[in-house]
Amino acid sequence: MIGAGAAAAVGVGSFYLGREDEERRADTRVAFHGEHQAGIATPAQDRLAFGAFDLVVDDRAALRDLLRRWTVAAELMAAGRTVGPVAPADGAAPPIDTGEALGLPSSRLTITFGLGPGVFDDRFGLARRRPAALHDLGPLPGELLDAAKSGGDLCVQACADDPQVAFHAVRNLARIGRGEADLRWLQLGFGRTSATSTSQTTPRNLQGFKDGTNNIKAEDGEAMAKDVWVGADERQAWLHGGSYLVCRRIRMFVEAWDRASLDDQQDTIGRFKESGAPLTGTHEHDPVDLTARRADGTPVVPVDAHVRLAAPSANGGTRILRRGYSFTDGIDPRTGQLDAGLFFIAFQRDPHRQFAAIQRRLGSADALNEYIQHVSSGLFAIPPGIRPGEHVAQALFD
Amino acid sequence: MIGAGAAAAVGVGSFYLGREDEERRADTRVAFHGEHQAGIATPAQDRLAFGAFDLVVDDRAALRDLLRRWTVAAELMAAGRTVGPVAPADGAAPPIDTGEALGLPSSRLTITFGLGPGVFDDRFGLARRRPAALHDLGPLPGELLDAAKSGGDLCVQACADDPQVAFHAVRNLARIGRGEADLRWLQLGFGRTSATSTSQTTPRNLQGFKDGTNNIKAEDGEAMAKDVWVGADERQAWLHGGSYLVCRRIRMFVEAWDRASLDDQQDTIGRFKESGAPLTGTHEHDPVDLTARRADGTPVVPVDAHVRLAAPSANGGTRILRRGYSFTDGIDPRTGQLDAGLFFIAFQRDPHRQFAAIQRRLGSADALNEYIQHVSSGLFAIPPGIRPGEHVAQALFD
Numbered sequence: 001m002i003g004a005g006a007a008a009a010v011g012v013g014s015f016y017l018g019r020e021d022e023e024r025r026a027d028t029r030v031a032f033h034g035e036h037q038a039g040i041a042t043p044a045q046d047r048l049a050f051g052a053f054d055l056v057v058d059d060r061a062a063l064r065d066l067l068r069r070w071t072v073a074a075e076l077m078a079a080g081r082t083v084g085p086v087a088p089a090d091g092a093a094p095p096i097d098t099g100e101a102l103g104l105p106s107s108r109l110t111i112t113f114g115l116g117p118g119v120f121d122d123r124f125g126l127a128r129r130r131p132a133a134l135h136d137l138g139p140l141p142g143e144l145l146d147a148a149k150s151g152g153d154l155c156v157q158a159c160a161d162d163p164q165v166a167f168h169a170v171r172n173l174a175r176i177g178r179g180e181a182d183l184r185w186l187q188l189g190f191g192r193t194s195a196t197s198t199s200q201t202t203p204r205n206l207q208g209f210k211d212g213t214n215n216i217k218a219e220d221g222e223a224m225a226k227d228v229w230v231g232a233d234e235r236q237a238w239l240h241g242g243s244y245l246v247c248r249r250i251r252m253f254v255e256a257w258d259r260a261s262l263d264d265q266q267d268t269i270g271r272f273k274e275s276g277a278p279l280t281g282t283h284e285h286d287p288v289d290l291t292a293r294r295a296d297g298t299p300v301v302p303v304d305a306h307v308r309l310a311a312p313s314a315n316g317g318t319r320i321l322r323r324g325y326s327f328t329d330g331i332d333p334r335t336g337q338l339d340a341g342l343f344f345i346a347f348q349r350d351p352h353r354q355f356a357a358i359q360r361r362l363g364s365a366d367a368l369n370e371y372i373q374h375v376s377s378g379l380f381a382i383p384p385g386i387r388p389g390e391h392v393a394q395a396l397f398d
Numbered sequence: 399m400i401g402a403g404a405a406a407a408v409g410v411g412s413f414y415l416g417r418e419d420e421e422r423r424a425d426t427r428v429a430f431h432g433e434h435q436a437g438i439a440t441p442a443q444d445r446l447a448f449g450a451f452d453l454v455v456d457d458r459a460a461l462r463d464l465l466r467r468w469t470v471a472a473e474l475m476a477a478g479r480t481v482g483p484v485a486p487a488d489g490a491a492p493p494i495d496t497g498e499a500l501g502l503p504s505s506r507l508t509i510t511f512g513l514g515p516g517v518f519d520d521r522f523g524l525a526r527r528r529p530a531a532l533h534d535l536g537p538l539p540g541e542l543l544d545a546a547k548s549g550g551d552l553c554v555q556a557c558a559d560d561p562q563v564a565f566h567a568v569r570n571l572a573r574i575g576r577g578e579a580d581l582r583w584l585q586l587g588f589g590r591t592s593a594t595s596t597s598q599t600t601p602r603n604l605q606g607f608k609d610g611t612n613n614i615k616a617e618d619g620e621a622m623a624k625d626v627w628v629g630a631d632e633r634q635a636w637l638h639g640g641s642y643l644v645c646r647r648i649r650m651f652v653e654a655w656d657r658a659s660l661d662d663q664q665d666t667i668g669r670f671k672e673s674g675a676p677l678t679g680t681h682e683h684d685p686v687d688l689t690a691r692r693a694d695g696t697p698v699v700p701v702d703a704h705v706r707l708a709a710p711s712a713n714g715g716t717r718i719l720r721r722g723y724s725f726t727d728g729i730d731p732r733t734g735q736l737d738a739g740l741f742f743i744a745f746q747r748d749p750h751r752q753f754a755a756i757q758r759r760l761g762s763a764d765a766l767n768e769y770i771q772h773v774s775s776g777l778f779a780i781p782p783g784i785r786p787g788e789h790v791a792q793a794l795f796d
Contacts, residue, residue: 047561086606086672087660087670088660090660091660091664094656094659094660095660095663098652099602099607099671100604100605100724102672103599103602149728163445163588164724167588167589167724171652175653175656178653182734183734183736185728185729186728186729186736187728188586188588188726188728190445190561190565190586190588191498191560191565204499204500204501206498207496207497207498208484208495208496208497208500255576258492258493258496260492261489261490261492262489262492263489265492265493266489272485273484273485274497326498326562328586329727330583330584330586331581331582331583331584338572338581
């Protein structure tokens with residue numbers, strides 16, 4: 001009912017503009033349409049709301065209709081608009097938009113949609129269009145997964161510089177999908193831990209270290225084409241120009257970390273804490289020299305240091321685009337310790353050859369494992385971008 | 399050990415300034431010292447981290463020493479500094495500051511300390527200095543409290559425009575207090591729901607309504623003196639110039655709310671959703687006319703509307719300074735619904751005569767009760783502000 005109402009309302013364009021003027025909204029708007037979905041190459045916004053959904057509908061037409069209505073709503077929100085009237089003319093009807101972002105600027109909101117493996121099971125007649133790499137990552141070392149906070153048939157990554165704008169986006173999409181797609185889990189991230197553009201400084205994660213200095217930057221077209229965007233070698237043409245999203249809720253045992261000595265912390269990461277420079281350098285962006293040895297012959301970057309095991313050179317040249325966020329969800333009632341860490345998000349063209357291969361290496365040997373645990377996991381195919389008039393994942397259905 | 403280390407480090411002023419220059423930090427700094435603690439009359443910042451602690455120490459000298467070290471750390475953080483070196487000269491020692499706010503501006507950080515009823519039990523010899531109003535609020539209608547997320551011997555309200563700065567403050571205070579004060583619960587708030595200054599616009603809560611239009615504004619010195627600051631009539635002189643903080647985690651049943659009609663929502667609140675105007679007016683700040691009646695004789699503002707029952711005129715002129723934040727902590731596993739709502743914070747000079755009296759009225763008759771539930775509660779005496787060289791609650795110990 002509500003979903004249908006929202007679709008009707010946005011279909012006739014009867015949305016409310018909010019109080020801010022067109023210019024103010026334009027300043028903080030990220031285009032929703034394009035070759036790729038926004039929210040991947042977009043310079044990482046400060047805050048995150050990430051929702052995963054279980055599909056309740058079980059036929060293809062209903063799934064497509066949901067994606068159509070979600071697309072229209074996302075287009076409106078990305079433009080700084082509500083998904084429909086906050087105060088409908090007929091007061092006996094519920095508001096179409098929940099209203100909490102009314103008056104707030106777009107705040108560089110991006111909404112990125114993904115399709116989980118379940119979309120290609122026997123419910124929707126899409127099994128033959130499953131991309132080869134969209135299957136379970138399998139057990140990986142270093143994980144103890146909470147199924148209730150893992151997986152999902154669909155995902156929505158909402159990023160914005162204002163967390164209320166990001167939360168509003170996921171909430172209103174959940175509302176539009178009520179009875180068709182149930183919100184399975186929701187994660188807020190309060191601080192970005194990645195730079196995805198050369199225009200951004202490298203942020204610090206909750207271990208106090210600069211994270212992802214060597215992350216792929218969107219300006220590096222060659223790396224984006226090689227490691228992030230699904231190319232013409234993918235048999236499923238509907239995914240060309242798309243990507244794969246892997247998310248991992250990585251719990252950090254911050255109390256134990258905070259008791260570790262500076263030397264231990266720096267040897268664990270392989271970088272200096274304050275400057276972010278590799279242990280073999282003096283500036284953050286100095287290259288890591290994995291061959292350097294001390295006078296006594298031991299490697300300057302320890303054999304189990306995170307930066308060594310995660311280095312592309314240690315992983316057959318493999319890189320991923322990281323776009324994670326720090327989180328805390330209060331105290332873990334089982335331990336009395338902070339439930340905090342990194343909600344890791346990475347985009348790549350092949351999650352098995354890239355994320356899973358790296359994680360198999362890291363999860364078994366990384367010195368960091370003493371201080372972290374992967375507690376949830378998600379894998380989603382990210383369809384390419386669309387043009388106005390199309391809906392998300394349109395090529396999958398055509 | 400760590401606590402003592404932090405005290406030593408900050409005691410000699412060997413703190414790290416961060417990369418931002420003095421001017422940049424000054425722009426976003428709120429003075430820590432003053433007649434009152436910052437974070438009450440301060441224009442409400444955008445984000446919140448709120449921690450409550452159980453005291454593990456059980457003698458007065460240790461409690462005082464903890465407050466002394468917390469004060470020094472809070473002074474540094476409010477000045478945009480770390481609580482000590484992120485990279486201590488001795489690499490065999492742990493970093494004193496956890497580092498995740500290094501390089502971030504102060505972001506108007508305020509750190510407000512409170513003392514719960516437990517400070518005045520028989521552990522610290524302070525029973526005779528207990529302020530009269532610092533005792534349990536008693537069962538109140540409309541609540542179903544989670545004890546694990548309620549109460550506490552001490553509280554820290556950290557507010558900032560950057561959530562990473564607010565989280566860093568609570569985390570580092572928790573670390574300094576390890577073994578002396580255990581973090582009992584922690585709540586993040588992602589969006590302010592109150593204006594506490596005439597310079598601020600009224601924000602919207604997760605019901606999409608402007609919240610607290612008639613909130614006490616800090617510029618209203620008369621209201622602050624009458625309703626917020628503890629005055630000379632309090633027998634415990636150490637609390638003069640202080641206040642009382644009541645916090646309530648108010649779960650909003652947003653799914654049910656979102657299904658309610660606009661008319662229902664507006665009648666429940668007693669205001670128009672879009673404009674925030676009372677049902678008897680056209681502009682947000684128009685006065686509420688509780689006597690207005692429709693042609694058929696029924697009151698324009700329903701008898702059970704929130705704005706009517708919360709109105710000062712319905713509560714013997716009682717007002718409180720609200721300073722709450724929207725929160726979400728994901729999905730409630732028991733119901734599959736969003737665990738989201740309002741982390742309500744109010745300051746007042748007498749929590750029994752003010753908050754509890756209002757809540758007894760609201761909790762039993764407010765139309766809003768259909769859509770909310772109070773699920774946690776805290777009560778803390780807020781000592782007055784201090785001068786440089788003093789520590790928080792100094793007058794309590796002198």
